[in-house]
Amino acid sequence: MKKIIVIGASSGIGAEIAKEHLKKGNQVALVARREDELKKISSEFKNTIILKQDVKKFNESKKNFLELVNRLGGLDEIYYCSGVMYKISPDEFSTDKDLEMIDVNFSGAVAWLNEAAILFQNLGKGKIIAISSIAGDRGRVGNPVYNSAKAALTTYLEALRNRLARKGITVLTVKPGFIDTDMTKGMKGLFWLISANDAAKIIIQATDKNKEDIYVPARWWFVATIIKLIPNFIFKKLNV
Numbered sequence: 001m002k003k004i005i006v007i008g009a010s011s012g013i014g015a016e017i018a019k020e021h022l023k024k025g026n027q028v029a030l031v032a033r034r035e036d037e038l039k040k041i042s043s044e045f046k047n048t049i050i051l052k053q054d055v056k057k058f059n060e061s062k063k064n065f066l067e068l069v070n071r072l073g074g075l076d077e078i079y080y081c082s083g084v085m086y087k088i089s090p091d092e093f094s095t096d097k098d099l100e101m102i103d104v105n106f107s108g109a110v111a112w113l114n115e116a117a118i119l120f121q122n123l124g125k126g127k128i129i130a131i132s133s134i135a136g137d138r139g140r141v142g143n144p145v146y147n148s149a150k151a152a153l154t155t156y157l158e159a160l161r162n163r164l165a166r167k168g169i170t171v172l173t174v175k176p177g178f179i180d181t182d183m184t185k186g187m188k189g190l191f192w193l194i195s196a197n198d199a200a201k202i203i204i205q206a207t208d209k210n211k212e213d214i215y216v217p218a219r220w221w222f223v224a225t226i227i228k229l230i231p232n233f234i235f236k237k238l239n240v
């Protein structure tokens with residue numbers, strides 16, 4: 001039985017990752033702000049621990065991490081799934097929204113995953129998984145700071161992997177395309193949409209195979225590769 005922490009487990013991809021692990025009989029600690037949603041999941045399964053935290057409260061993360069590891073009796077895998085993407089209109093520059101997107105998508109991940117890195121490097125084993133996005137591969141007109149926060153997360157995870165691989169620890173960067181969750185509800189122009197449960201299964205399978213970097217589903221790799229190859233003078237005229 002594996003011992004697992006999922007941050008951002010109250011809905012969407014994180015909730016489905018938590019449920020898939022619980023179905024397999026693993027022990028899972030669920031973290032998010034919406035305690036009612038965490039309680040709904042925990043009422044369906046044994047072996048759950050729930051903990052309410054706003055990940056923007058960075059100074060609570062170390063204490064909460066250590067408390068959960070203690071209550072689980074160890075830790076095998078940690079998934080950072082918390083994220084927020086505000087709607088930003090074409091002429092809008094909102095520092096409040098932007099700083100929150102940096103805090104939840106990036107700084108919150110650093111505050112939790114640094115603690116996991118410390119534990120796992122002492123143990124000489126462990127798996128760190130975090131959900132970045134294909135949106136972090138380039139700076140686009142639509143949502144500059146969501147792109148930037150995900151780019152920062154991707155780079156942080158690469159650096160963690162390069163530090164920790166030699167100590168027997170796996171770090172998986174997950175870059176989804178479009179997944180059917182609260183985050184994408186009402187968005188126009190979505191394609192290749194898959195369910196959060198299908199995404200969760202792909203992510204867990206990649207974790208089991210010790211993969212390091214995946215697009216979800218894999219066909220988004222082709223889109224990302226083309227987007228990364230478009231020269232700046234053309235890209236700045238596009239609305240992608």
Ligand SMILES: NC(=O)c1ccc[n+]([C@@H]2O[C@H](COP(=O)([O-])OP(=O)(O)OC[C@H]3O[C@@H](n4cnc5c(N)ncnc54)[C@H](OP(=O)(O)O)[C@@H]3O)[C@@H](O)[C@H]2O)c1
Nearest residue numbers: 008010011012013032033034054055082083133178179181
């Ligand atoms: N859906 C997509 O198409 C897509 C594509 C690429 C990447 N992603 C990424 O996938 C991840 C999961 O998103 P999702 O699509 O599953 O959307 P979601 O259903 O909205 O899930 C977001 C999760 O983040 C948590 N969260 C948000 N703010 C938080 C805070 N301040 N403190 C703690 N937890 C917080 C939410 O919990 P509470 O509100 O209960 O706190 C919720 O559990 C995000 O990082 C997102 O950027 C999604």
